[in-house]
Amino acid sequence: MTKLISTNHPLNLLNTFGISATTKLFYEFKDIQSLKEILANNIIKNEQIFILGGGSNILITKNFDGIVLKNSIEGIKIISEDRDNVSVEVGSGVNWHEFVLWSVSKNLSGIENLALIPGLVGASPMQNIGAYGVEVKDTISKVYFIDIKSRLEKNLTDKQCNFSYRNSIFKSKLKDKVIITKVIFKLSKHNLNNISYGAISSELESLKKDASCQTICEAVINIRSRKLPDPKYLGNSGSFFKNPVISTKKFEELKIKFPNIIGYQHSEKHTKIAAGWLIEKAGWKGFKEGNVGVYKKQALVLVNYGGAKGEHILKLSRKIQKSILSKFKIKILPEVNII
Numbered sequence: 001m002t003k004l005i006s007t008n009h010p011l012n013l014l015n016t017f018g019i020s021a022t023t024k025l026f027y028e029f030k031d032i033q034s035l036k037e038i039l040a041n042n043i044i045k046n047e048q049i050f051i052l053g054g055g056s057n058i059l060i061t062k063n064f065d066g067i068v069l070k071n072s073i074e075g076i077k078i079i080s081e082d083r084d085n086v087s088v089e090v091g092s093g094v095n096w097h098e099f100v101l102w103s104v105s106k107n108l109s110g111i112e113n114l115a116l117i118p119g120l121v122g123a124s125p126m127q128n129i130g131a132y133g134v135e136v137k138d139t140i141s142k143v144y145f146i147d148i149k150s151r152l153e154k155n156l157t158d159k160q161c162n163f164s165y166r167n168s169i170f171k172s173k174l175k176d177k178v179i180i181t182k183v184i185f186k187l188s189k190h191n192l193n194n195i196s197y198g199a200i201s202s203e204l205e206s207l208k209k210d211a212s213c214q215t216i217c218e219a220v221i222n223i224r225s226r227k228l229p230d231p232k233y234l235g236n237s238g239s240f241f242k243n244p245v246i247s248t249k250k251f252e253e254l255k256i257k258f259p260n261i262i263g264y265q266h267s268e269k270h271t272k273i274a275a276g277w278l279i280e281k282a283g284w285k286g287f288k289e290g291n292v293g294v295y296k297k298q299a300l301v302l303v304n305y306g307g308a309k310g311e312h313i314l315k316l317s318r319k320i321q322k323s324i325l326s327k328f329k330i331k332i333l334p335e336v337n338i339i
């Protein structure tokens with residue numbers, strides 16, 4: 001099996017920013033058994049480990065001096081159902097969008113608003129992916145993983161995952177300590193029709209279609225295709241920053257100075273601000289410096305125009321953070337995992 005570990009493996013096709021870098025060691029696992037075996041292998045005993053999914057939420061800033069374990073655990077299986085819901089077990093290496101398409105083809109509702117998010121199922125609980133008024137946490141019932149140190153299989157229920165906005169126990173306490181192997185989703189047999197985001201209802205209107213899991217999926221695909229750059233043609237990692245959450249008191253103060261500021265109620269006393277609005281207002285939208293820049297249609301997305309190094313993108317992100325702090329006194333933090 002050690003023959004299957006490659007050395008000085010290129011990562012440029014394995015990250016959506018399209019950054020050229022290598023990893024000292026690389027291994028692709030297709031099932032839990034081979035994952036356990038590689039973790040027990042002496043060759044990697046003292047190596048730093050990085051778990052790679054679709055590489056759509058990472059920024060590689062240097063060659064990786066360790067082993068990248070590429071997840072390719074496949075499989076989608078219905079494991080139980082009742083009158084209203086279906087429980088589906090999904091391998092962590094399944095492509096997320098393929099799973100969304102599978103669910104709508106079976107008339108199962110819950111994740112249609114999350115269509116076209118790049119990456120794999122295993123990373124979806126990691127940052128509790130979300131879009132268009134829906135977060136994946138509302139459909140997850142259990143997450144199975146391997147503890148890297150003990151190599152034991154464990155699981156956590158949705159409550160134990162500590163899901164919050166773009167966060168979970170896997171991005172905090174358990175980061176780099178576990179490898180998610182499968183996720184159990186609870187999908188509804190009834191259309192949930194979450195069209196609270198105005199863009200979806202407008203799109204359905206122009207499509208002249210009533211809401212259903214299929215039409216919402218179609219609407220989201222249309223909206224996203226218009227708005228976001230396709231990493232195949234323009235390297236990016238989606239939203240580079242998280243939307244900052246500030247006190248509603250501070251939001252009201254900012255509103256006096258910036259009447260158009262965009263904020264959504266986050267909790268009783270907190271408001272979530274659209275980071276894209278802050279970045280655009282600070283004049284960064286469409287900014288280009290060398291081969292890195294801020295996407296012209298969406299200021300939250302940093303892009304690689306070709307040949308950029310991770311450190312160039314990191315440098316630009318720091319300049320943006322500094323400018324937002326000085327203009328609005330708000331700290332914006334990266335959503336992307338920097339390695």
Ligand SMILES: Cc1cc2nc3c(=O)[nH]c(=O)nc-3n(C[C@H](O)[C@H](O)[C@H](O)COP(=O)(O)OP(=O)(O)OC[C@H]3O[C@@H](n4cnc5c(N)ncnc54)[C@H](O)[C@@H]3O)c2cc1C
Nearest residue numbers: 053054055056057118119120122123129130131180237238
């Ligand atoms: C164009 C574009 C649009 C996007 N839109 C959205 C959006 O609307 N909403 C949203 O939430 N995100 C969005 N993203 C970000 C990204 O697609 C998601 O965060 C996605 O879930 C990342 O999946 P991945 O498999 O590519 O993870 P990777 O980038 O490979 O990994 C991300 C992190 O998760 C860890 N990880 C990955 N798999 C596992 C595993 N099996 N076990 C343990 N740790 C693991 C990695 O070590 C890394 O730290 C977008 C990205 C792009 C490029």
